[in-house]
Amino acid sequence: MAEQKTVFTSRHRFARISPSKARLVTELIAGRHVNEALDLLKFTRKRASVFVEKVLRAAMADADEQEANVSKLYVREARVDGGPVIKRFQPKDRGRAHSILKRTSHIVVTVGEGPRG
Template structure:
């Protein structure tokens, strides 16, 4: 479940500040964080996250099981502009853009069947042994 935001008109180093906050979080935790974030990149990344959730929903994955596996911010094209300076010269201004890639994954609980079965079997065996012992003691007292 992927979503892309290309040529977002903000410098990558500013967008990475927002990306670092929500990377690895569950989707249900990340959306409210982006709602109350003061940074300008918060709103576009929230829209990107909701787009990725919608893509996952199309594949039949529940929102509750999703977490942000990867959130990568790469540099996009650089628009070059000139600022007039003294004596007819000009200074170059670089207007940087970002490419944002968001990858969601489904988090499932992994249960090792062998160990779980062994624990259940061992507790059942202990309980049956203790019950047998207690019944023998009761019979001996009579």
């Protein structure tokens, strides 16, 4: 019989939010029980919490699909990597232009049974 998978990963690539802003939210949930993490995200007044909550729910759904015990899941890893930068420019006085960098993020959430250790 095949060994049952115990770690489940979900990712949102090319999220239109700055990685530094998204990291503020992922640092809150790392190492916590998934229900506690969902409660934290629900009441966190940051735009990134919506992105992270969707990724966490996707990882939980994957675990449920693989028949893992969802009540024993913890957030093993919550990581934000920088994605590609969209470059724009804003016209300024005397014919000059200033660049605008629209940053994107790759958000990765890994859940597993029991806390990391």
